[in-house]
Amino acid sequence: MLVKRFSDISSEAMKGSVIVCPTDTIYGLSARVGDAEAIARVRALKGKKQALGLIVLIPDATSLTDFGVELNDSRQYLLSKVWPGPVSVVLPVSKKWSHVAAADTTISFRMPNSLELLDFIRRVGPIISTSANKTGERPAASIEGAQAIFGDGADIYVDGGKREGASSTIIKILR
Numbered sequence: 493m494l495v496k497r498f499s500d501i502s503s504e505a506m507k508g509s510v511i512v513c514p515t516d517t518i519y520g521l522s523a524r525v526g527d528a529e530a531i532a533r534v535r536a537l538k539g540k541k542q543a544l545g546l547i548v549l550i551p552d553a554t555s556l557t558d559f560g561v562e563l564n565d566s567r568q569y570l571l572s573k574v575w576p577g578p579v580s581v582v583l584p585v586s587k588k589w590s591h592v593a594a595a596d597t598t599i600s601f602r603m604p605n606s607l608e609l610l611d612f613i614r615r616v617g618p619i620i621s622t623s624a625n626k627t628g629e630r631p632a633a634s635i636e637g638a639q640a641i642f643g644d645g646a647d648i649y650v651d652g653g654k655r656e657g658a659s660s661t662i663i664k665i666l667r
Contacts, residue, residue: 501648507527512624512646513650513652515604517655518658519634521638521642531620546599547602547620548600550601550618551603551610551613556583556601558618559599576605578658579663580662581663582663582665583665584598585597602660624637624638
């Protein structure tokens with residue numbers, strides 16, 4: 493299903509769905525964080541190994557506590573300087589999130605700088621995201637490019653126009 497805006501997607505439509513959507517940087521291949529089956533489909537479409545983590549897009553820093561992340565003063569200060577924006581912050585999480593986490597039980601979190609995407613995430617909950625491409629290839633720069641890569645493998649496509657940005661910068665905070 494091709495849609496023009498995030499507001500065209502209901503929370504119900506996201507259940508079990510894989511979505512290709514624009515972020516503030518590039519197109520992403522996404523699913524709800526709690527939907528293990530949809531996440532497995534994302535990994536299969538991408539050709540991504542389980543040991544590699546996925547980025548989780550969140551609407552605000554306080555959402556990190558849902559993942560077992562301690563928000564101390566120094567973390568809050570750093571996050572206030574880099575979010576919203578194209579910076580992914582790797583943090584240790586609770587083992588309950590192993591279906592999303594990297595092998596070292598960390599997750600890369602990002603709060604995108606896109607009001608439409610943030611409103612969508614607030615409505616449907618945090619989503620995983622990985623660049624819209626097969627592993628090792630260039631990310632799709634348009635929705636047509638993403639459709640050529642994933643075809644019927646993705647359930648929903650959100651057209652955000654041409655995207656030629658770079659992937660996010662990654663910062664690790666392990667203590």
